[in-house]
Amino acid sequence: MSAQPRTARGTRTRARLLAAAEDVFASAGYHDASIVRITEQAGIGLGTFYLYFGGKQEIFDEVVDDLNARVRHAMTEAARAAEDRFDAEREGFRAFFRFTAQHPALYRIIRQAEFVSPGAQRRHYERIVRSYAHGLAAAQDAGEVRPLDPEIAAWALMGMGELIGMRYILWEAGGDGGTGGAPRDIPDHVLDELMALIQRGLAPDAPPSAATSREDVRHD
Amino acid sequence: MSAQPRTARGTRTRARLLAAAEDVFASAGYHDASIVRITEQAGIGLGTFYLYFGGKQEIFDEVVDDLNARVRHAMTEAARAAEDRFDAEREGFRAFFRFTAQHPALYRIIRQAEFVSPGAQRRHYERIVRSYAHGLAAAQDAGEVRPLDPEIAAWALMGMGELIGMRYILWEAGGDGGTGGAPRDIPDHVLDELMALIQRGLAPDAPPSAATSREDVRHD
Amino acid sequence: MSAQPRTARGTRTRARLLAAAEDVFASAGYHDASIVRITEQAGIGLGTFYLYFGGKQEIFDEVVDDLNARVRHAMTEAARAAEDRFDAEREGFRAFFRFTAQHPALYRIIRQAEFVSPGAQRRHYERIVRSYAHGLAAAQDAGEVRPLDPEIAAWALMGMGELIGMRYILWEAGGDGGTGGAPRDIPDHVLDELMALIQRGLAPDAPPSAATSREDVRHD
Amino acid sequence: MSAQPRTARGTRTRARLLAAAEDVFASAGYHDASIVRITEQAGIGLGTFYLYFGGKQEIFDEVVDDLNARVRHAMTEAARAAEDRFDAEREGFRAFFRFTAQHPALYRIIRQAEFVSPGAQRRHYERIVRSYAHGLAAAQDAGEVRPLDPEIAAWALMGMGELIGMRYILWEAGGDGGTGGAPRDIPDHVLDELMALIQRGLAPDAPPSAATSREDVRHD
DNA sequence: AATGAATGAGAGTTCATTCAT
DNA sequence: GATGAATGAACTCTCATTCAT
Numbered sequence: 001m002s003a004q005p006r007t008a009r010g011t012r013t014r015a016r017l018l019a020a021a022e023d024v025f026a027s028a029g030y031h032d033a034s035i036v037r038i039t040e041q042a043g044i045g046l047g048t049f050y051l052y053f054g055g056k057q058e059i060f061d062e063v064v065d066d067l068n069a070r071v072r073h074a075m076t077e078a079a080r081a082a083e084d085r086f087d088a089e090r091e092g093f094r095a096f097f098r099f100t101a102q103h104p105a106l107y108r109i110i111r112q113a114e115f116v117s118p119g120a121q122r123r124h125y126e127r128i129v130r131s132y133a134h135g136l137a138a139a140q141d142a143g144e145v146r147p148l149d150p151e152i153a154a155w156a157l158m159g160m161g162e163l164i165g166m167r168y169i170l171w172e173a174g175g176d177g178g179t180g181g182a183p184r185d186i187p188d189h190v191l192d193e194l195m196a197l198i199q200r201g202l203a204p205d206a207p208p209s210a211a212t213s214r215e216d217v218r219h220d
Numbered sequence: 221m222s223a224q225p226r227t228a229r230g231t232r233t234r235a236r237l238l239a240a241a242e243d244v245f246a247s248a249g250y251h252d253a254s255i256v257r258i259t260e261q262a263g264i265g266l267g268t269f270y271l272y273f274g275g276k277q278e279i280f281d282e283v284v285d286d287l288n289a290r291v292r293h294a295m296t297e298a299a300r301a302a303e304d305r306f307d308a309e310r311e312g313f314r315a316f317f318r319f320t321a322q323h324p325a326l327y328r329i330i331r332q333a334e335f336v337s338p339g340a341q342r343r344h345y346e347r348i349v350r351s352y353a354h355g356l357a358a359a360q361d362a363g364e365v366r367p368l369d370p371e372i373a374a375w376a377l378m379g380m381g382e383l384i385g386m387r388y389i390l391w392e393a394g395g396d397g398g399t400g401g402a403p404r405d406i407p408d409h410v411l412d413e414l415m416a417l418i419q420r421g422l423a424p425d426a427p428p429s430a431a432t433s434r435e436d437v438r439h440d
Numbered sequence: 441m442s443a444q445p446r447t448a449r450g451t452r453t454r455a456r457l458l459a460a461a462e463d464v465f466a467s468a469g470y471h472d473a474s475i476v477r478i479t480e481q482a483g484i485g486l487g488t489f490y491l492y493f494g495g496k497q498e499i500f501d502e503v504v505d506d507l508n509a510r511v512r513h514a515m516t517e518a519a520r521a522a523e524d525r526f527d528a529e530r531e532g533f534r535a536f537f538r539f540t541a542q543h544p545a546l547y548r549i550i551r552q553a554e555f556v557s558p559g560a561q562r563r564h565y566e567r568i569v570r571s572y573a574h575g576l577a578a579a580q581d582a583g584e585v586r587p588l589d590p591e592i593a594a595w596a597l598m599g600m601g602e603l604i605g606m607r608y609i610l611w612e613a614g615g616d617g618g619t620g621g622a623p624r625d626i627p628d629h630v631l632d633e634l635m636a637l638i639q640r641g642l643a644p645d646a647p648p649s650a651a652t653s654r655e656d657v658r659h660d
Numbered sequence: 661m662s663a664q665p666r667t668a669r670g671t672r673t674r675a676r677l678l679a680a681a682e683d684v685f686a687s688a689g690y691h692d693a694s695i696v697r698i699t700e701q702a703g704i705g706l707g708t709f710y711l712y713f714g715g716k717q718e719i720f721d722e723v724v725d726d727l728n729a730r731v732r733h734a735m736t737e738a739a740r741a742a743e744d745r746f747d748a749e750r751e752g753f754r755a756f757f758r759f760t761a762q763h764p765a766l767y768r769i770i771r772q773a774e775f776v777s778p779g780a781q782r783r784h785y786e787r788i789v790r791s792y793a794h795g796l797a798a799a800q801d802a803g804e805v806r807p808l809d810p811e812i813a814a815w816a817l818m819g820m821g822e823l824i825g826m827r828y829i830l831w832e833a834g835g836d837g838g839t840g841g842a843p844r845d846i847p848d849h850v851l852d853e854l855m856a857l858i859q860r861g862l863a864p865d866a867p868p869s870a871a872t873s874r875e876d877v878r879h880d
Numbered sequence: 881a882a883t884g885a886a887t888g889a890g891a892g893t894t895c896a897t898t899c900a901t
Numbered sequence: 902g903a904t905g906a907a908t909g910a911a912c913t914c915t916c917a918t919t920c921a922t
Contacts, residue, residue: 031335585862
């Protein structure tokens with residue numbers, strides 16, 4: 001069972017373990033991330049680990065929750081500075097991609113959680129969706145978003161972000177899966193395309209003329 | 221090193237191993253999927269495994285490629301029967317969700333590939349994106365889709381499908397992460413919402429006349 | 441249980457197995473010499489092996505006995521051509537070294553026999569010693585060799601040959617233990633020194649003057 | 661990778677492993693000497709082994725080096741107490757045989773090293789030869805040994821010791837290859853014969869009369 | 881608070897041997 | 902006579918976890 005540190009020194013030790021664990025989980029994967037490796041990276045003794053965490057799975061969960069809180073914080077902060085809803089959405093995505101670039105651990109860890117800790121994984125996604133759906137609902141009330149089920153939309157949007165981030169941030173970074181190279185921002189044109197898709201979908205613009213419908217287009 | 225069987229009996233054995241591996245990888249995860257478990261499930265001797273596969277990772281890769289081929293086949297088949305592009309897209313997604321419901325292995329296995337076999341994972345996503353982007357490009361030429369970068373859009377669409385599938389197929393199924401329960405189709409309203417999003421995005425409909433806005437709709 | 445072949449084809453198969461086994465045992469060592477490898481090298485099917493040999497150990501023993509017969513044959517032949525006993529001994533050694541150069545398998549296999557088949561090892565050494573001791577005894581009777589225990593001397597001589605061969609034939613060949621390089625004869629000066637040692641031992645030549653003997657030295 | 665123990669307890673554990681390994685390698689042979697057996701004999705847990713040794717081969721090498729150091733120490737100590745060179749040689753051999761009797765591991769292990777660790781084997785022989793050759797060279801300078809190549813002679817002498825030891829110590833002991841029975845000293849008459857051979861070789865004593873030589877004998 | 885020696889279940893893998901074809 | 906698919910015991914090695922110091 002984990003224990004909260006009682007001294008300042010203990011607090012530092014615990015924090016170092018958490019940071020080391022994020023690193024090691026991200027670079028080696030849950031199963032190849034041995035406790036020895038984590039403690040070595042943290043620069044503390046092996047046995048000390050069990051003073052602060054109940055086991056491997058427990059520290060994993062905590063790392064997931066920590067990353068989740070941080071990415072949501074980054075997104076909210078970015079969105080708050082925005083002027084309108086569309087801008088907010090754009091900045092939220094940008095913040096998400098930036099966080100991904102700076103903390104590839106996020107992806108790599110979340111995906112592993114599938115088996116390691118399904119609960120933690122679910123928590124992660126649901127928390128993001130919740131705030132997303134909340135924003136959408138508000139926007140709907142404000143007439144900025146058309147009538148739709150905010151939760152379904154939120155899951156879809158998150159999915160877009162997830163795979164676009166994987167492809168254009170993680171894979172670009174290392175060229176081989178993201179294990180090397182410097183983090184980079186999302187290219188502008190990718191973000192532009194993504195936002196356009198989110199706003200308008202795939203459908204061609206309605207022609208200026210009155211009664212446009214898909215049937216008409218087809219005759220063309 | 222894997223070897224191709226030289227007899228009919230060998231071919232059967234190899235196939236049984238692959239099927240068992242898909243099962244075990246999906247239910248237990250790569251790391252807890254021991255060779256013993258796979259061979260037991262396949263009903264063959266432990267040593268026999270190494271007659272056909274070089275090791276765990278090798279059979280994993282083959283399972284991934286196999287699932288990938290099958291899901292793409294299912295999607296293409298479904299889309300081919302469609303009458304127009306919109307319908308094709310809808311049926312493609314439906315097929316994908318149905319496949320997900322019937323083979324939860326797909327998700328569970330792909331996500332693990334992150335560390336187990338990054339190459340296989342990448343191959344999987346890229347293959348799907350390729351045919352997706354191809355379809356979008358063709359639709360663009362036909363004027364059915366507005367001008368956009370087909371690859372970026374393909375990644376985004378795939379992401380939507382991925383998370384919607386996770387949430388409304390996998391999680392619903394078992395209620396706890398997908399380890400039990402009967403597979404079910406995607407609920408109609410979810411698919412409807414998704415398709416609407418893909419077609420039109422979030423933006424409110426452009427008012428036909430001057431002052432139309434959501435406020436009007438609401439009074440209804 | 442091994443079986444003698446009943447057909448000409450069978451005889452050839454058996455011989456090929458034996459030859460392959462000698463090769464593989466010599467290059468890989470008993471334990472890393474798998475039956476598969478032996479049969480592959482022999483170009484026959486795995487199961488066929490058990491038609492001719494009862495098992496790994498059985499073919500090993502046969503290889504040892506075969507090598508033993510051949511090295512003894514080579515030595516006897518060489519000695520027979522010699523003119524006197526000293527010459528015979530020299531030529532016997534030379535033949536032994538030449539055989540060693542051409543069949544490093546001899547050493548490598550005999551030494552492994554220590555555990556694999558102590559009986560075969562013992563047989564090998566004893567057979568060589570027997571003929572050696574026999575020759576020494578005869579030479580003694582002829583007054584060409586001073587009175588001594590022929591068996592003890594035979595073991596000692598064989599030991600000299602063994603380590604000289606190891607050092608100046610096997611190790612020279614590959615430079616690293618004998619796994620490569622072309623076989624070479626024993627250098628003349630090495631053989632000369634060895635023969636001198638066998639004939640005269642280490643002691644300095646008795647001084648030409650009359651009564652010198654080791655007794656004198658001792659008084660000192 | 662092996663590691664040096666950091667505590668007194670660790671040092672004791674490591675030593676116990678080394679001793680057990682010597683035992684097991686000697687009685688079972690390298691390949692049948694499983695780590696389990698070694699740790700069981702040492703009375704420690706299996707995993708503990710890997711705290712101190714990188715693997716089987718690594719502990720094997722260390723056992724070889726250890727035995728080598730000990731046998732050379734025994735020989736040098738014995739020789740040091742001797743009064744003259746001849747005596748020194750005799751006592752050196754006797755010490756070697758005694759060590760052999762007390763540590764049959766020496767032979768059994770060295771011979772296996774042929775494949776298991778050629779480097780260790782070579783090191784073993786070369787170290788012994790080096791000190792041997794050194795002693796011979798010194799004796800030569802003192803006029804106690806006739807002119808000869810000390811290295812070649814050293815290899816030959818070592819070979820004598822090796823096979824005499826095998827035959828009259830190891831094989832006598834158990835009667836069946838040395839796996840049982842009490843260790844015993846080399847019988848005096850064997851040592852006497854050996855020393856005589858080393859001193860004087862095989863040649864008959866020069867007859868007291870003047871011009872005797874082998875040429876004369878031949879005419880006979 | 882901190883340490884690292886010790887543990888053993890369990891993993892992947894090899895291979896001598898059997899036997900149906 | 903010849904084959905190779907099948908087997909499972911046995912091996913080496915890893916690592917989360919415990920505990921005496």
